[in-house]
Amino acid sequence: MSFPYEKRFILYLRNERFLEENTIVDLTRDITRFFNYLRQNNPNYRDSLKVSSISSNDIKEYLNTLSITNNIKNTTYNKMLTHINTYFKFLFINNLSPVLPTLSIKGRKRTVNKATDLAWTEKLAEYLVDDNLSLYTRMTLLLISHFYTIKEILQKDFYQELNQIEFTDFEYEFINLFNEEIINLQQRQHTHDIFLKKRLDIVSPQLTLPGLHKYLKKDQKSIDIKLSPRELYQNAVCYFILNNQNLSDTQLIQQLRLEDLTSLNYYRQKSYSTTE
Numbered sequence: 001m002s003f004p005y006e007k008r009f010i011l012y013l014r015n016e017r018f019l020e021e022n023t024i025v026d027l028t029r030d031i032t033r034f035f036n037y038l039r040q041n042n043p044n045y046r047d048s049l050k051v052s053s054i055s056s057n058d059i060k061e062y063l064n065t066l067s068i069t070n071n072i073k074n075t076t077y078n079k080m081l082t083h084i085n086t087y088f089k090f091l092f093i094n095n096l097s098p099v100l101p102t103l104s105i106k107g108r109k110r111t112v113n114k115a116t117d118l119a120w121t122e123k124l125a126e127y128l129v130d131d132n133l134s135l136y137t138r139m140t141l142l143l144i145s146h147f148y149t150i151k152e153i154l155q156k157d158f159y160q161e162l163n164q165i166e167f168t169d170f171e172y173e174f175i176n177l178f179n180e181e182i183i184n185l186q187q188r189q190h191t192h193d194i195f196l197k198k199r200l201d202i203v204s205p206q207l208t209l210p211g212l213h214k215y216l217k218k219d220q221k222s223i224d225i226k227l228s229p230r231e232l233y234q235n236a237v238c239y240f241i242l243n244n245q246n247l248s249d250t251q252l253i254q255q256l257r258l259e260d261l262t263s264l265n266y267y268r269q270k271s272y273s274t275t276e
Contacts, residue, residue, distance in 0.1 A: 002032040004051050018173045030083040056101040074108040082131045107132040109221045118235045120225045121145045128174040132222040136215045147257045150229035159192045238271035
């Protein structure tokens with residue numbers, strides 16, 4: 001056994017979180033390395049071998065040590081923190097540990113990069129499993145990556161559109177997680193909509209654009225792209241055009257869900273200007 005409750009944790013990732021096998025391997029590898037460090041460098045854990053003895057300071061010390069010895073980037077730091085947080089959340093919700101030591105640990109701020117902004121859809125899988133980001137931020141990224149505008153996403157009854165989208169396996173994994181987390185709020189608000197206010201509002205329970213922006217603003221420090229719905233949509237469309245120049249105008253209009261050739265030419269011109 002590489003770490004406590006390893007087999008049960010893997011089953012949890014596979015059967016309850018529905019993660020792909022390569023993601024599970026990557027995640028458990030990080031947890032194994034963390035416990036190897038504790039066994040070698042942490043007397044409190046080495047003496048007790050109890051997960052309840054692990055504190056937030058122990059986790060911070062481990063991550064800071066990696067930052068110094070391995071010179072890891074902030075994105076790697078945040079990924080490892082997310083993996084460790086996933087493990088301790090598993091322990092906590094299954095009553096295997098009375099404490100959640102990752103609760104007070106914040107991810108490091110990522111540097112926004114314009115080149116990353118344009119190709120942000122290439123990193124969608126990474127963003128969707130990032131527990132540092134709110135579910136609403138991750139769902140926004142997912143839907144915009146399928147070329148839905150923010151105006152469409154926040155419309156009443158938009159949830160019905162989800163059945164029309166061909167999601168990948170890792171996208172379905174996130175949707176399953178999202179549905180599990182939001183079902184109680186949907187029941188309380190008496191609606192199947194997916195972007196909802198936290199406070200009870202039976203008449204108009206849908207989250208407004210200013211309300212969504214509060215989530216995006218809070219998450220901005222934890223991601224390496226600019227969380228502007230308008231720019232996310234524009235960059236997703238432009239990046240697709242640049243990488244699918246073999247498609248006909250009709251095919252592009254259909255796949256990008258654009259209104260007409262005028263709209264396509266507008267984004268085509270913008271996409272070319274980004275590479276100049």
